[in-house]
Amino acid sequence: MTMIFGIPLQAFFGQLLIGLINGSFYALLSLGLAVIFGLLRVINFAHGAQYMLGAFVAMLMLQYFGINYWFALLLAPLVVGLFGAIVERLLLSRLYKLDHLYGLLFTFGLALTIEGTFRYLYGSSGQPYAPPPQLTGATNLGFMFLPNYRGWVVVVSLVVCIGTWLLIEKTKLGAYLRAATENATLVQAFGVNVPLLLTLTYGIGAALAAFAGVLAAPVYQVSPLMGSNIIIVVFAVVVVGGMGSIMGAILTGYMLGIAEGLTKVFYPEASNIVIFVIMAIVLLIRPAGLFGRDA
Amino acid sequence: MSDAIQTTATVRTERSATASKTYMAFLAIGILLLAIAPFFFYPIFLMKLLCFALFACAFNLLLGYTGLLSFGHAAFFGGAAYFTAHVVKEWGFPPEIGILVGAAGAAGLGLIMGFFAIRRQGIYFAMITLALSQMFFFFCLQAKFTHGEDGIQSVPRGHLFGFIDLADTTNMYYFVLAVFLIGMVVIWRFINSPFGMILKSIRENEQRAISLGYSVARYKLGAFVMSAALAGLAGGTKALVFQFATLTDVGWQMSGEVILMTLLGGIGTLIGPVFGAGLVVALQNYLATSQFPVTIITGVVFMVCVLLFRRGIIGEFYASRLGRKLGFEHRR
Numbered sequence: 001m002t003m004i005f006g007i008p009l010q011a012f013f014g015q016l017l018i019g020l021i022n023g024s025f026y027a028l029l030s031l032g033l034a035v036i037f038g039l040l041r042v043i044n045f046a047h048g049a050q051y052m053l054g055a056f057v058a059m060l061m062l063q064y065f066g067i068n069y070w071f072a073l074l075l076a077p078l079v080v081g082l083f084g085a086i087v088e089r090l091l092l093s094r095l096y097k098l099d100h101l102y103g104l105l106f107t108f109g110l111a112l113t114i115e116g117t118f119r120y121l122y123g124s125s126g127q128p129y130a131p132p133p134q135l136t137g138a139t140n141l142g143f144m145f146l147p148n149y150r151g152w153v154v155v156v157s158l159v160v161c162i163g164t165w166l167l168i169e170k171t172k173l174g175a176y177l178r179a180a181t182e183n184a185t186l187v188q189a190f191g192v193n194v195p196l197l198l199t200l201t202y203g204i205g206a207a208l209a210a211f212a213g214v215l216a217a218p219v220y221q222v223s224p225l226m227g228s229n230i231i232i233v234v235f236a237v238v239v240v241g242g243m244g245s246i247m248g249a250i251l252t253g254y255m256l257g258i259a260e261g262l263t264k265v266f267y268p269e270a271s272n273i274v275i276f277v278i279m280a281i282v283l284l285i286r287p288a289g290l291f292g293r294d295a
Numbered sequence: 296m297s298d299a300i301q302t303t304a305t306v307r308t309e310r311s312a313t314a315s316k317t318y319m320a321f322l323a324i325g326i327l328l329l330a331i332a333p334f335f336f337y338p339i340f341l342m343k344l345l346c347f348a349l350f351a352c353a354f355n356l357l358l359g360y361t362g363l364l365s366f367g368h369a370a371f372f373g374g375a376a377y378f379t380a381h382v383v384k385e386w387g388f389p390p391e392i393g394i395l396v397g398a399a400g401a402a403g404l405g406l407i408m409g410f411f412a413i414r415r416q417g418i419y420f421a422m423i424t425l426a427l428s429q430m431f432f433f434f435c436l437q438a439k440f441t442h443g444e445d446g447i448q449s450v451p452r453g454h455l456f457g458f459i460d461l462a463d464t465t466n467m468y469y470f471v472l473a474v475f476l477i478g479m480v481v482i483w484r485f486i487n488s489p490f491g492m493i494l495k496s497i498r499e500n501e502q503r504a505i506s507l508g509y510s511v512a513r514y515k516l517g518a519f520v521m522s523a524a525l526a527g528l529a530g531g532t533k534a535l536v537f538q539f540a541t542l543t544d545v546g547w548q549m550s551g552e553v554i555l556m557t558l559l560g561g562i563g564t565l566i567g568p569v570f571g572a573g574l575v576v577a578l579q580n581y582l583a584t585s586q587f588p589v590t591i592i593t594g595v596v597f598m599v600c601v602l603l604f605r606r607g608i609i610g611e612f613y614a615s616r617l618g619r620k621l622g623f624e625h626r627r
C-alpha cells in the first residue's frame with residue numbers, strides 16, 4: 001500500500017476529505033457570522049441553533065409533507081431566514097444602541113431556547129436523514145473512493161461561499177451593505193432604508209446557517225445538539241480569521257477544517273483542540289486575526 | 296470599548312450616614328438569616344446556593360467592575376472542582392488545603408487564559424474565553440485524572456483543621472458559609488481598593504485610563520486572575536459539598552448560567568449576583584422533578600433580562616423610589 005508520512009494513503013485522503021467537509025461547514029457558518037457582524041455589530045450566538053433548525057426543518061418537511069431534499073435545500077433556508085428576520089425586527093433591533101455584548105447575550109438566550117425546545121420535543125439523540133437518491137454511491141478517483149454526497153457538499157458550499165462574496169462585492173445591494181457597514185447614518189441620509197437592510201442581512205445570515213444545516217443533515221445526524229457543538233469551533237475560526245473580510249472568513253474556515261482533519265491522521269488525541277490551539281497562536285502573533293482589520 | 300456595559304453601583308463615598316446604617320442593618324439581617332437557614336431549608340440546597348452565589352460574585356468582579364464579559368468561567372469553577380477532588384481523594388489532603396489548591400489551580404488557569412484573552416476586547420474577548428474554556432473541557436474529557444464521563448466520585452469531606460468532622464451536614468454548612476463570607480469580604484475589599492478603582496476607570500473609559508499612564512493590560516489580567524481564583528474557591532467548595540466533580544461544571548452551559556445569575560441579580564452590584572444565583576438555583580431545583588427542560592426557561596429569562604431588565608433585581612431596587620429613600624445611589 002502506498003504510504004505518505006508513514007500513513008496509508010487511503011487514510012490520509014479520507015481524513016483530508018473529512019477535513020474538507022468540516023471546513024465547508026465552518027466556512028459557510030463563519031461567512032454568515034461575518035456578514036451579520038459586519039453590519040449589525042452583533043455576534044450571532046444563535047447561528048448554531050439556526051443551523052440546527054435548518055436540518056430539522058428539512059427532516060420534518062420530509063416526514064410530514066414528503067418534501068424531498070432538493071426542495072428542502074431551498075425551502076428550509078427560506079423558513080429559517082424568515083424566522084430570523086422576524087426575530088431581528090421585533091426583538092434584536094431594540095438592542096443596537098446598547099453595548100454590543102447585549103446582542104451576544106440575547107442571541108445566546110435565543111439559542112438556549114431553540115435548542116431546549118427541540119430537545120424537549122425530539123430528545124437528544126440524533127436521527128438519520130438519507131441523502132437524495134441521485135447522490136448515493138461513490139466514485140472511484142483512482143487513489144480513493146469519494147462518496148458522491150460528500151463531493152456535492154464540497155462543491156456546493158464553495159459555490160455558495162463565492163456567490164455570497166460576489167453578492168456583497170459586486171452587486172448594488174452589496175454596495176449598500178458595505179456602505180452601511182462604514183457609515184449607516186450617511187447611507188440613511190441618501191434615502192436607503194437602513195433598518196430594512198439590517199433585517200434583510202440578519203435574515204440572509206440565518207438562511208445561510210440553515211442552508212449549511214440542510215447540507216449537513218445527511219452527513220451528520222439531525223440532533224438538537226448539532227448546533228452548539230459546532231458554533232464554539234466556528235467562533236474560534238472567526239477569531240483566527242478576523243471579521244474584517246468575507247473572503248477571510250471563507251478561507252479560514254476551509255483552512256482550519258483541513259488542519260483539523262490532518263491532525264486526526266497524525267495525532268488523533270489533539271483533533272478536538274487543534275483549532276483552539278491555532279487560535280491561541282494566532283492571538284500571540286497577530287491579535288487582529290489573519291485577515292482582520294479592526295483591533 | 297467606547298460605551299461601557301451599563302452598570303449600577305452604589306457610591307460609597309457619597310452615601311449618607313443613615314444609608315450606611317441601613318446597609319449595615321441589611322447586612323446583619325442577611326448574615327443572621329443565613330446562619331439560621333439550615334433549620335428551615337434543606338442544607339445541601341443552601342450549600343449549593345452559597346457556592347453558586349460566590350461563583351457569580353467572582354464572575355461579577357470581572358463583568359461588573361472591569362467591564363469584561365468572560366464566556367469561559369466554567370473552566371475555573373469546574374477546573375477547581377477537579378483539582379480539589381483529586382488532591383483530597385487521591386493525595387489525602389485536608390479539606391481546607393484542598394480548597395486552596397483548587398483556588399490556586401483556577402488562578403493558574405486564569406493567568407494562562409487571561410494572557411491570551413486580554414489581547415482582544417469586547418465581543419472578541421467573550422469568544423476567546425469561550426473557545427479556551429471549551430479547549431479545557433476537551434482536556435478534562437480526555438485527561439486520566441478526571442476519569443472522563445464518570446468524573447471523580449465519592450470524594451471524602453475529611454476533617455477541617457483535623458478535628459471538625461465535615462461529614463456532618465451542619466458542620467459542613469457552617470464551613471461553606473464561612474468560605475462564602477470570606478470570599479465576599481475579599482471581593483468587597485478588592486473593589487474598594489485603589490486597584491478596584493482603577494478597574495472601574497478601565498470599565499468606564501479604557502482609553503483615558505491608558506492616557507493616565509495605567510498599564511491597562513496588567514490590571515485586566517490581575518482582575519481576571521482574581522476572579523478566576525474566587526470562582527475556583529467556589530468550585531472547590533462545591534466539589535466537597537457534593538463529593539464529586541464532573542464534566543457538567545466545566546461545560547459552556549455553566550459559563551452561560553453564571554452570566555444569567557449575574558445579569559438577573561444586577562451587573563456591578565456587590566450583592567446582586569447572590570440573589571440571581573438564589574433564583575436560578577431555586578428554579579433548577581424546582582424544575583428538576585418535572586419533565587420540562589430548564590434550558591428553555593433559562594433562555595427565555597435571558598432574553599427578557601436583556602430586553603427589559605438590564606439593571607437586574609438589585610439594580611432596579613437601588614434605582615427605585617424606596618431604594619433611593621434608603622440612601623442607595625444609582626449610577627449609570
